[in-house]
Amino acid sequence: MKALIIEDELLIARELKYKIEMAAPDVEILEILPSLKTSRKWFMQNPQPDLLFMDIQLSDGVSFDLLEEFSLDCPVIFTTAYDEFAVKAFRNNGIDYLLKPVDLDELTVAINKCRQYLGKTAAVPDLKKLLDIISSKEPTGTYKEKFIVHFRNGLVPINVDQIVCFTRDNLYYLITDKGEKYPIEYESLEEVEQILDPNLFFRANRQCLVNIHAIQRVVPNENGKLSIYLGEVYQEAIDISRDKAPAFRKWLDR
Structure with a gap:
């Protein structure tokens, strides 16, 4: 069985690939694609895989597109964070949904479910119906209010x-509006990101999550990257890559 991973966080993608190899050694990972742009190019040049692992929110858009x-009809396993309503929509349509970090046992179950689709022992998921359900309701959730x-x-x-x-600087820290710096007991910024309101916090890069209300200045660079500044409390420039810059502008300009 040939599979494709679409995930813009390389560390998460590599961890997922490792767990897939543990859960199903016969699954061959064709490639890891980090964006909509690279994914579109891949699908224009290759037939669809037997199985697709997709993060929903990528740096340059939403993978539903x-x-x-491409009218894909292969089984899909989504790996991202949506509300309970959407989770039911995924599973009711025969498509599995895994929270990050992906649990090995849940991953095994999801892959076995996809084997049933490929073996024609279950109906192919209605992706169009799923897309209609998701688009009719914005993702919501209960986000962390204090640390x-x-x-x-x-x-x-x-x-x-x-x-x-x-x-992130060896340890993971939060910095307050008074310039206070406290270590936090989380294993990754991905874990922190999942419990924060995405309307308030943006993953600028691998080292930093920023609060929209703390941004005081955004400076474009010649190479298409952006540098953002948070003022006196955090004087270092926070860089945003060229690929992630459009998503940041859209998030900021609301």
């Missing part, structure tokens, strides 16, 4: 609206 544009951090001999609650950014 590929399903419509509890260690300070001296006690614990301090920090409201999310006080946080200008989250950074």
